[in-house]
Amino acid sequence: MSENTAPVPEVDVESTPLLKVRGLTTAFKSSGAMTNIIEGIDFNLYPHETLAIVGESGCGKSVTSLSIMRLIQSPGKIVGGSVELEGTDLLQLSEEEMRGVRGNKVSMIFQEPMTSLNPVFTVGSQVMESFQIHQHLSKPEAREKTIEMLRLVGIPAPETVFKEYPHELSGGLRQRVMIAMALACRPRVLIADEPTTALDVTIQAQILRLLRELMDETGTATILITHDLGVVAQIATYVMVMYAGQAVEYGSVRQIIEDPLHPYTLGLLQCLPRLHEKTDRLFTIPGAVPSPDSYPAGCRFCPRCNRACERCRDERPPLMELPDGRRVRCWLYADAEGAVDVSTAAPKGGESA
Amino acid sequence: MFKYVVKRFLQMLVMLFALSVIVFLMVRLIPGDPVTMMLGQGAGKEAIAAERARLGLDYPLPQQYVMWLTNVFHGDFGTSITTHKPVLTEIVRRYPLTIIIAVGSTALSAVVGIAFGIISSVYHGKLADNILMFVSLFAVSTPSFFLAILLLIIFSVTLKWFPSGGASSWVGLVLPIITLGMQEVGYITRITRSAMLDVLGEDYIRTSRARGVAEHVVICVHALKNAIIPVLTSIGLRFGSLLAGATLVETVFSLAGIGRLTVDAVAGRDYPLIQGCVLILAATFVIVNTVVDVLYTVADPRIEFDS
């Protein structure tokens, strides 16, 4: 696991966050009832920052990002909270207004570059479209900007690649194209959902480096969704750990990695194999993530926690903010010194936080 | 692409050659003699014999075939036994009308079918989808003959909007085209719907939406261009049954097309005319499917000619 060598940028807590998410709750209809998939998600995002959202499959990371983009499809529905982008609550916008935001102010890149590009249109035309829709450029203008963008993301011979189809490019090139598409209109926020999972390790490194460079250059804030703590260490500024639809820990990347608080976070870190240690078996957290319609009455992690107690079984732990700015949802820290309860009440329509 | 088209053309010629042999043999092996049918039963023996000799029907079969084939290479498809006119003239006179109807109904059914299929897929599971699926089932199950008469009764006799037949003006082509297109609409609707449902579930559609593309563009451009491939296939393959269905339509609407000509030729055992008609119908079918194949490559760049 490599260390993040770049200095953590200074965060000016007085300045307004680029993205302010409060109490974001999304539910899905299953067998008649609406069940919350994610609940009470809160975080702030500032320019130049990368927030890594980490967790196992099914914890709600993708749902969170799709909710921010308002790409949740029936039978799902955002049932509460707010998502303020530079002061405007995205959840209150009309669909048409939201379309003006997607790909423009907030962009997303997805995990599978293989299937995320439309196979029957040229790569260039797909990138060009973003310019045409949001910036209303003419065709020649859009074309020029597209080629520039392709060059920017490190694609060699961009004029040639412009005319090519996705199936003619390698995975790494395709992901670069996706990044080009996403950053074309210089979005304020970029959501990257497992951008390197499907790529080779070497390509992974290149893509991550590219992302970092672009972030630095443009000041775009990034939400990076991943289950790979190695990636987190490389480019994240802050980390939010999610479990069973809730944020269970939040802190700077250094804090999380060097001093994890929540038992789940600890478990995750222990799962990472160490090169210089010889083991017969890799560590796994026993048990499995509960499904949304059968969450336990108390702490959701309780059944798998090795430090659980009576209280954990019966009562829901509140989200506590500690003096160093970290947040953790665990009874172990509920009574810590200087801890403040910052749980937001989840809206009706599901189970409360 | 040019090489590909040339290759297909040569393949077509080989196929037509084989087909001509088969048809040549088939019609001569079934009972029935064109000369007797033409001259009628009252005709004297000498008259029949003389006519047979004149038409070259006395030679052994292989020789007849070779003679016919040689003439074909000179552009002479022989003379129709029943109308005494050159076969090529007859075909050229009657072919365009059928093609107009076939193309018209293909176009109509493609436009309507694709539209219905899109609507169905977008509203799938809801009322609009159920209605359209019912309509398409009805369209597929209704025999074209019955539909033709029904349309005539309603729109021609009762409402007097259209003539009961004939192609004196393009108005007379509307009901035949609708009749023929109806069944196709059913098929195309269903295929478009299922193709669209598949495509709408793909990742790249999600990407399009994530980029803020307008929904109607997502559906009708981004998704449709992918979904169109199986629809094209269906259109190409069904063109054959379209030509067959044209015969019924031509009969009910009194249109002098090649469908009716072929059927009458078979009933009259008019050998040269049968051969000519069958060959041109087969060639049409092959050409249409070749065009469809070429269109694939235009629609889907992943498909190459060699594959």
Added chain:
Amino acid sequence: MNGCAQGNNGVSRRGFVGGMGAAALAMLSSGLVACGGDSGTGSVGEDGYKDTLVVAAYGDQDTLDPQINVTNDKVLRLLYSGLLVVQEDGSIAGDLAETYDMSEDGLTWTFHLKEGVKFANGEDFTSADVVATFERLLNPDHPLRYTDTVAFIDKVEATDDYTVVMTMNTTYGAVEDTLAMQCCFIMCKSTLEEFGYDIGTDPETINGTGPYKVTSWDIDEQMTFAVNENWYLGEPGTPNIIMKVIPEASSRAMALENGEVDIVDRPAVDDVERLSSIEGLTLVSEPGYGLQGFQFNCSEYSKCQDVNVRKAISIAIDREAIVGSLFKEIGETPTHGPLVPMNRGYVDLGVPTRDVDAAKQLLAEAGVPDGFEMTIMTFDGYNKGVELAEAIKDQIADAGIIAEIVTVDSATFNATLNGLTPEEMKYDMFIMGFGGSSLDPDASLRRICVTSEDGLNTNNYGWYSNARVDELLNGAITLVDQEKRMEMYEEAQRIIYTEDPFAVYLNLRNSLFVMAEGVENFSLNPLQVPCFETIKVKA
């Protein structure tokens, strides 16, 4: 989980669909402006009559060459005329021949031609045209369909411009009726010279002395006629005729209801009741078009060879019942003999009454008291062909005869009745129509009833053979004494109908026409062919 934006997506989707729907509707409605229904059926004259008569035909002509034409007789008589013609009362009179006479020995016929007659192209009609016409028909090197019909003529010569002498090679009893047939229509010599055997398919090759000329012919679509200004009999009722080919019977009916046509030739039998009840439409149903029945296969390979078997089958069938039920709507009646009432020499032999016991008796005499199995071939080109076969099958079953019905298509039907040997024939009975294109009984009887010379069923489809019938029919045709002839035909009819049954005759065919209200002067000639030239159509 896939994303789909919430909210008002519908607007753009609906907009797209709505736009397409509007376009389709616009297309359709602009078609309405052109308005179907009545398309160019001429104008109305000052006297209130239309200038164009529109007829819906069930099929097209094969050719307009009278010496080959097979299809039907409705059109040729509008374009040509002959030396003689059958009048309304059935008697023969001169047409292009003003007068004519026969020599004592009956072998020489002289025709004095009408003067001042012109062909459609303006040329004068003279004896040269008659000679050229018959030379073509009689040419042994190029036999035509009707060459056989005039085989009794030896030679035709012109003695002057308006006199023609025909020499027969035998005395022939049906000279007049034959010369009045359409195959003997006179063609123009110069047209014959110009077009030879190509006459008949292009309007420009057709040049006759009839009331109309052909102005255009779109094969299988329509034929248009305009008045022949040179017609020697005055003016036809309506100056123009359009004959539309509408192969589908229901479509013909609809065209009439729509006002697109004035007359429908041969409506579907099932439509007849409905059409005749519509106000303003008239049904014409005239008997005498021909006969329909089932002919026996009398060869040694057939189950029906024995005369008693044939009599048994004949008497086991209730013609009144069958014809009454199947042909009720069009009013067809059972036949009373092997000829139609209009035929010369017609004898009313009554309708046999059904007697199953007598039938069984006859079968016993034939040596098959318990019945037997047989096959009946039928073809739905004949009106109710299949139903008739079924009805017969049911009725003869009561006498112990089990029949299997085989339905064939037209080509197979023709192939079975065309020069087979008795061994090759697979059926014991088959459906058939009877009648001739002349009123002389010879045309209806001789060819089909006389014993086959070469043993094939070229004309005598069932190998019927009765020595007395051969004698009578072969003898009668060579006699010139018409009274004697008719006596012989009477005897022949009795044998054919009752004593040695040739066929089970069922119904007398009616010609069916339905016409619109304004049609006046519609009539059929004795051969059941409509006379379109007298018709006027009130607008």
